Amino acid sequence: MYVPEGFLFSAISCGIRKRDRLDLGLIYCKTKGIASGVFTKNTVKAAPVIIGKKHIKNLISRAILVNSGIANACTGEEGLSRAEKLIEECAKLLNIQPEELLPASTGVIGEQLPLERILPKLPELVKGLSETKYDLFAQAIMTTDTFPKIVSKKTEEGITLLGIAKGAGMIAPHMATMLAFVLTDATIKKEDLKSLLDKAVEKSFNCITIDGDTSTNDTLYAMASGIKNIERWEEFVQAFMKITKELAYLIVKDGEGASKVIRIIVKGAKTKEEAKRFAKAVAESPLVKTAIYGADPNWGRIFATLGKTEIAFDPSEIELYLNGLPWIKNLEPQNEEKTIKEQLTKREIELVIKLKSGKQSFEMWTCDLTEEYIKINASYRS
Amino acid sequence: MYVPEGFLFSAISCGIRKRDRLDLGLIYCKTKGIASGVFTKNTVKAAPVIIGKKHIKNLISRAILVNSGIANACTGEEGLSRAEKLIEECAKLLNIQPEELLPASTGVIGEQLPLERILPKLPELVKGLSETKYDLFAQAIMTTDTFPKIVSKKTEEGITLLGIAKGAGMIAPHMATMLAFVLTDATIKKEDLKSLLDKAVEKSFNCITIDGDTSTNDTLYAMASGIKNIERWEEFVQAFMKITKELAYLIVKDGEGASKVIRIIVKGAKTKEEAKRFAKAVAESPLVKTAIYGADPNWGRIFATLGKTEIAFDPSEIELYLNGLPWIKNLEPQNEEKTIKEQLTKREIELVIKLKSGKQSFEMWTCDLTEEYIKINASYRS
Numbered sequence: 001m002y003v004p005e006g007f008l009f010s011a012i013s014c015g016i017r018k019r020d021r022l023d024l025g026l027i028y029c030k031t032k033g034i035a036s037g038v039f040t041k042n043t044v045k046a047a048p049v050i051i052g053k054k055h056i057k058n059l060i061s062r063a064i065l066v067n068s069g070i071a072n073a074c075t076g077e078e079g080l081s082r083a084e085k086l087i088e089e090c091a092k093l094l095n096i097q098p099e100e101l102l103p104a105s106t107g108v109i110g111e112q113l114p115l116e117r118i119l120p121k122l123p124e125l126v127k128g129l130s131e132t133k134y135d136l137f138a139q140a141i142m143t144t145d146t147f148p149k150i151v152s153k154k155t156e157e158g159i160t161l162l163g164i165a166k167g168a169g170m171i172a173p174h175m176a177t178m179l180a181f182v183l184t185d186a187t188i189k190k191e192d193l194k195s196l197l198d199k200a201v202e203k204s205f206n207c208i209t210i211d212g213d214t215s216t217n218d219t220l221y222a223m224a225s226g227i228k229n230i231e232r233w234e235e236f237v238q239a240f241m242k243i244t245k246e247l248a249y250l251i252v253k254d255g256e257g258a259s260k261v262i263r264i265i266v267k268g269a270k271t272k273e274e275a276k277r278f279a280k281a282v283a284e285s286p287l288v289k290t291a292i293y294g295a296d297p298n299w300g301r302i303f304a305t306l307g308k309t310e311i312a313f314d315p316s317e318i319e320l321y322l323n324g325l326p327w328i329k330n331l332e333p334q335n336e337e338k339t340i341k342e343q344l345t346k347r348e349i350e351l352v353i354k355l356k357s358g359k360q361s362f363e364m365w366t367c368d369l370t371e372e373y374i375k376i377n378a379s380y381r382s
Numbered sequence: 383m384y385v386p387e388g389f390l391f392s393a394i395s396c397g398i399r400k401r402d403r404l405d406l407g408l409i410y411c412k413t414k415g416i417a418s419g420v421f422t423k424n425t426v427k428a429a430p431v432i433i434g435k436k437h438i439k440n441l442i443s444r445a446i447l448v449n450s451g452i453a454n455a456c457t458g459e460e461g462l463s464r465a466e467k468l469i470e471e472c473a474k475l476l477n478i479q480p481e482e483l484l485p486a487s488t489g490v491i492g493e494q495l496p497l498e499r500i501l502p503k504l505p506e507l508v509k510g511l512s513e514t515k516y517d518l519f520a521q522a523i524m525t526t527d528t529f530p531k532i533v534s535k536k537t538e539e540g541i542t543l544l545g546i547a548k549g550a551g552m553i554a555p556h557m558a559t560m561l562a563f564v565l566t567d568a569t570i571k572k573e574d575l576k577s578l579l580d581k582a583v584e585k586s587f588n589c590i591t592i593d594g595d596t597s598t599n600d601t602l603y604a605m606a607s608g609i610k611n612i613e614r615w616e617e618f619v620q621a622f623m624k625i626t627k628e629l630a631y632l633i634v635k636d637g638e639g640a641s642k643v644i645r646i647i648v649k650g651a652k653t654k655e656e657a658k659r660f661a662k663a664v665a666e667s668p669l670v671k672t673a674i675y676g677a678d679p680n681w682g683r684i685f686a687t688l689g690k691t692e693i694a695f696d697p698s699e700i701e702l703y704l705n706g707l708p709w710i711k712n713l714e715p716q717n718e719e720k721t722i723k724e725q726l727t728k729r730e731i732e733l734v735i736k737l738k739s740g741k742q743s744f745e746m747w748t749c750d751l752t753e754e755y756i757k758i759n760a761s762y763r764s
Contacts, residue, residue, distance in 0.1 A: 044689030044697050074685050074697050076713045109682020110713065216686045286668075287759055294760025300491020303456050304598050307426030315426050315456050331458045331492065370760075371753040377669055378676025378752075 004185035006225030011140035017069030025140035035061035040218035046073035073216035204244035257372025275362035289369035295344035386567035388607030393522035399451030407522035417443035422600035428455035455598035586626035639754025657744035671751035677726035
């Protein structure tokens with residue numbers, strides 16, 4: 001892993017919801033860092049989202065504080081004041097301003113943060129800061145995740161980027177129960193980081209969906225320590241885009257109970273908007289997702305789902321390709337069912353849906369729907 | 383069961399998809415009946431839907447012919463011509479005009495009707511017509527249904543109504559994989575039947591959702607034999623509405639793998655449209671449906687799902703009631719978790735979501751989401 005210069009990490013266990021698991025993580029920037037953020041569009045916003053949206057406007061950002069276990073959402077005034085207290089105490093120990101600290105939470109909605117268990121542990125958290133604990137930080141932000149999500153890149157001119165994320169269920173376009181952090185040692189203006197981040201989100205996190213549900217807590221922060229000058233802007237942009245794409249991919253791969261990653265690529269739609277509606281309908285159809293889970297070449301369900309959008313098209317003009325193999329053309333299978341079934345048993349599925357309505361395309365990633373998803377979500381709290 | 387005068391029923395086994403199960407059903411009206419229909423809004427329409435939409439315009443309707451096993455959807459010109467051939471042969475045997483026969487199909491998409499197995503059996507089907515075989519007809523139209531769906535009513539003045547339906551998965555507003563037939567011996571004008579049917583659908587089938595998916599084949603026919611005059615119109619309307627509501631309820635109850643029926647009632651929304659969007663979001667949320675399956679009083683998921691609509695509201699103003707018990711008010715539980723959990727274990731759940739934004743309400747029915755749903759749909763075709 002490449003770790004951008006200027007950042008330290010720490011993680012501890014406070015017993016926020018469960019004992020003996022890391023549940024509080026801290027990222028500290030030794031320099032006067034700058035940051036940008038993207039937040040959930042859900043009307044119900046968690047306390048850390050409300051505060052984060054304010055703090056991100058500050059010109060300098062120095063730290064990111066994240067807890068798992070409790071989302072601090074639907075907690076009213078009390079939730080807000082507890083989040084503020086936590087930030088204040090942590091900022092004091094770091095010797096920074098409260099508004100230089102960016103908060104995030106993930107976990108169960110409707111419960112208050114147990115400050116009595118968290119606050120006494122803050123000195124330990126701050127004392128533990130080190131360059132190498134990014135993996136412990138990644139563990140501390142996990143909920144139903146089955147593995148920590150960390151990616152990194154170094155550009156040819158030596159600029160380093162590190163991405164850390166959590167997210168497994170409740171992932172839909174517009175940043176559902178997902179936390180992600182992208183760190184770099186580049187020098188970049190706040191407004192440039194903002195537009196780069198928005199562009200990257202559009203091509204990564206906004207193209208993934210797991211169950212169509214979205215959350216109260218989704219947050220993505222990008223932070224730059226400003227230690228290295230960018231000479232080759234395009235190279236940096238590419239690395240940044242790759243980091244967010246790879247994080248999004250890892251989130252889908254870890255979709256709750258998922259056994260397969262599915263890339264749905266709609267081509268030849270009349271408008272971008274229609275391409276997206278087709279892709280989203282297929283990506284969120286429980287019938288398509290269960291058929292793929294069962295490796296059942298039930299292409300009729302894909303057609304029915306496309307039709308569900310009520311966008312006009314001629315079914316006989318649609319072509320399907322599975323992992324590069326022609327599947328359906330003129331409403332006729334182009335390969336033996338056995339061959340298609342075999343492709344459907346793979347862990348990575350690419351489904352291309354080709355229309356003849358225009359030239360617009362859209363790609364969306366999702367996962368299959370399994371009994372395990374039900375098990376996880378029928379008993380998440382207990 | 384009350385059976386309206388003038389109707390005969392029959393059902394046989396043709397081995398359309400599986401052997402030794404009833405898969406072809408016929409309803410015959412001895413008089414010059416009149417009919418009305420409502421069809422799927424899915425862009426991909428099955429051959430029987432395309433033909434049904436034409437035939438329903440005919441002033442007289444005499445019969446309804448339904449097969450299960452194969453949907454005859456995504457079958458192109460060949461599918462249309464097979465459906466026409468089947469209708470023609472059946473009409474000939476019944477001594478009626480082809481356009482007096484209303485077709486419907488349900489089953490797997492993308493396969494052709496095996497006319498070679500169906501046509502030779504038509505004489506047996508017609509010969510078997512009798513007043514008592516409505517239950518066999520109800521069985522013949524089943525696919526993943528676990529029980530036949532039949533309801534009937536007799537108004538005080540003696541008018542009889544009989545409703546028969548199929549549908550288990552793929553049920554969403556706008557008539558998803560659902561077939562339903564309402565028969566009556568009343569005398570009613572075609573245009574009156576049409577407006578009554580539209581009104582009834584709005585309050586019944588368009589208020590249910592199982593997995594948010596919709597189908598290529600959804601069809602609802604209402605047919606009147608015109609034997610009895612209606613003196614008390616309102617009484618008849620009430621009975622008609624009840625028949626459709628009860629059929630819709632049975633479909634939700636038989637939702638694929640469902641263990642619980644959930645009635646979601648949104649009150650106090652600013653507009654009808656917003657009330658409906660809230661109700662639909664909750665009814666289709668996999669996270670809410672799995673929590674209810676697991677009897678987990680995870681009210682945060684309900685709030686997050688309401689917020690997902692991106693309709694503005696103040697979370698602290700929302701009140702939740704479960705089976706009549708106050709659940710959440712001012713973001714605080716109003717009853718012990720144990721009490722709420724106990725209610726969630728019941729087979730019938732009523733969830734009232736009360737906003738303070740206005741006076742509009744909307745009711746929607748759905749079912750929980752279980753491992754069984756996945757099992758059924760991962761292997762439906764095999």
